[in-house]
Amino acid sequence: MFESIVILDFGSQYTQLISRRIRELGVYSQIIPFSTPAEKIKELNAKGIILSGSPYSVYQKGAPKPDKGIFQLGIPVLGICYGMQYITNAMGGVVQRSKQREYGRAEVEISCQSPLFKGMCEGARHTVWMSHSDRIEKIPADFEITASSANSPVAAFQHATEPVFGLQFHPEVSHTVDGMHILGNFIDSCGITQKWNLGEFIDSAVRDIRETVGGDRVIGAISGGVDSTVASVMTQRAVGDRLKLLFINNGLLREHESEEVMAAFKAMKLDVRYIDASRIFLQRLSGVTDPEKKRKIIGKTFIDVFEKHASGKAFKWLLQGTLYPDVIESTSHVGPSQTIKSHHNVGGLPSRMRLKVLEPLRLLFKDEVRSIGGILGIPEKILSRQPFPGPGLSIRILGEINKQHIDILTKADAIVRREIEKSPVAATLWQYFAVLLPVKTVGIMGDERTYEYVIAIRAVHSTDAMTADWARLPYELMDSLSSRIISEVVGVNRVVYDISSKPPSTIEWE
Numbered sequence: 001m002f003e004s005i006v007i008l009d010f011g012s013q014y015t016q017l018i019s020r021r022i023r024e025l026g027v028y029s030q031i032i033p034f035s036t037p038a039e040k041i042k043e044l045n046a047k048g049i050i051l052s053g054s055p056y057s058v059y060q061k062g063a064p065k066p067d068k069g070i071f072q073l074g075i076p077v078l079g080i081c082y083g084m085q086y087i088t089n090a091m092g093g094v095v096q097r098s099k100q101r102e103y104g105r106a107e108v109e110i111s112c113q114s115p116l117f118k119g120m121c122e123g124a125r126h127t128v129w130m131s132h133s134d135r136i137e138k139i140p141a142d143f144e145i146t147a148s149s150a151n152s153p154v155a156a157f158q159h160a161t162e163p164v165f166g167l168q169f170h171p172e173v174s175h176t177v178d179g180m181h182i183l184g185n186f187i188d189s190c191g192i193t194q195k196w197n198l199g200e201f202i203d204s205a206v207r208d209i210r211e212t213v214g215g216d217r218v219i220g221a222i223s224g225g226v227d228s229t230v231a232s233v234m235t236q237r238a239v240g241d242r243l244k245l246l247f248i249n250n251g252l253l254r255e256h257e258s259e260e261v262m263a264a265f266k267a268m269k270l271d272v273r274y275i276d277a278s279r280i281f282l283q284r285l286s287g288v289t290d291p292e293k294k295r296k297i298i299g300k301t302f303i304d305v306f307e308k309h310a311s312g313k314a315f316k317w318l319l320q321g322t323l324y325p326d327v328i329e330s331t332s333h334v335g336p337s338q339t340i341k342s343h344h345n346v347g348g349l350p351s352r353m354r355l356k357v358l359e360p361l362r363l364l365f366k367d368e369v370r371s372i373g374g375i376l377g378i379p380e381k382i383l384s385r386q387p388f389p390g391p392g393l394s395i396r397i398l399g400e401i402n403k404q405h406i407d408i409l410t411k412a413d414a415i416v417r418r419e420i421e422k423s424p425v426a427a428t429l430w431q432y433f434a435v436l437l438p439v440k441t442v443g444i445m446g447d448e449r450t451y452e453y454v455i456a457i458r459a460v461h462s463t464d465a466m467t468a469d470w471a472r473l474p475y476e477l478m479d480s481l482s483s484r485i486i487s488e489v490v491g492v493n494r495v496v497y498d499i500s501s502k503p504p505s506t507i508e509w510e
């Protein structure tokens with residue numbers, strides 16, 4: 001097992017980000033429930049413990065508290081925000097409740113005597129990101145203050161002799177200018193010698209798959225996206241031709257997508273069967289306009305089609321490209337979790353299929369999956385594909401889905417992708433696509449009045465889809481998008497550009 005830093009999850013929106021940052025620094029990190037017993041943490045080969053932030057206040061009923069045994073393990077502990085307030089509370093200090101929030105950038109003065117701030121300039125001001133309400137009124141005995149700001153006199157502290165540290169601000173957020181340096185210093189204090197190495201991870205994952213699956217057969221569905229492709233190639237390495245893949249065309253794919261995906265898989269010598277199920281998907285979606293209903297129908301139909309083609313063929317395992325963020329989301333035990341959109345496409349396979357789930361990517365973040373894909377020799381064209389949602393174009397056709405709407409959107413989307421791909425800006429974008437709005441507006445073409453649909457263009461920057469910024473596309477590019485769509489796509493007489501960021505909007509429109 002890799003040496004790791006474990007992050008006890010108290011429900012902060014930044015928990016995943018802490019984990020990613022640690023891995024970016026070349027060390028394996030795992031997020032575990034805050035209630036994990038100290039003994040179990042030791043078994044995980046943990047060399048350091050981070051206590052995350054939380055939506056709770058330490059005095060609140062139901063506030064998450066970890067096993068106090070973590071302080072006896074002799075492993076460095078770093079509390080961030082709520083994590084620091086918990087340490088204060090647990091060690092006899094005083095946290096003051098406050099309804100007033102300190103949110104945003106702040107300047108702190110630090111003491112370089114602290115191992116956490118080693119290499120940073122003594123006395124100089126450092127910009128950090130604060131996001132908290134409660135604040136520390138009195139530090140516990142045997143602790144010393146190591147950073148302060150105007151609003152937070154105790155912006156950081158440490159135990160005088162034990163490796164226990166607290167930060168009121170968030171080092172994982174990029175606005176904390178020296179955040180990575182501080183996390184790197186924490187890693188140094190943990191004495192970790194083993195690097196998180198993706199090449200080694202592949203070897204151990206392939207061995208794991210081989211042992212887990214034994215002589216059984218595995219079935220999986222591929223979408224042509226990065227995750228299912230990498231999961232398939234890795235599994236093929238482990239079990240060879242005992243892996244069978246299905247590519248289900250739901251009739252909601254982009255222009256030429258099914259041909260391109262099948263050709264790419266053929267070139268990689270994967271055993272894929274093509275199933276054109278577009279008729280049944282479109283039949284079931286007919287007349288449906290509610291976004292959540294569309295997603296549910298597509299999910300259910302996918303399962304029906306999958307089951308029809310996979311059952312009774314002696315498969316024991318279902319391959320899924322589940323990533324670490326999904327695993328964390330489904331195991332987080334803190335705070336109310338709200339469904340914003342039902343994302344999971346292959347939610348519940350009927351239990352009668354009795355397939356066991358194989359998830360070789362369940363410990364990885366998206367950027368790591370891309371790197372692994374490169375190591376496995378998967379073509380760059382697949383690895384650099386934009387994310388494309390399981391429900392496909394259905395959630396980009398607002399309102400009713402019918403053949404005419406699909407045709408219009410497919411054509412407009414192809415123009416958007418082709419034009420943007422020609423521009424250097426494409427390499428900086430996370431996603432770019434067209435959306436069909438179910439409204440008609442008046443226009444004039446030649447001498448005639450027109451009354452036709454509107455296409456919206458969406459192009460965003462993002463690093464993980466959790467937040468996104470609308471892209472400032474060059475005007476000339478917008479101009480060519482608009483003129484090409486209006487002149488080439490019959491049924492459209494207006495193009496608009498979406499200038500909303502996430503949050504408060506989302507990337508997709510439904």
Ligand code: XMP
Nearest residue numbers: 342343344387388389390391465506507508
């Ligand atoms: P939102 O719209 O929530 O999307 O900002 C975040 C990212 O997730 C993709 N997305 C999905 N992917 N099934 C998927 O596999 C889905 O149902 C789904 N809905 C959204 C979206 O394209 C973006 O990258």
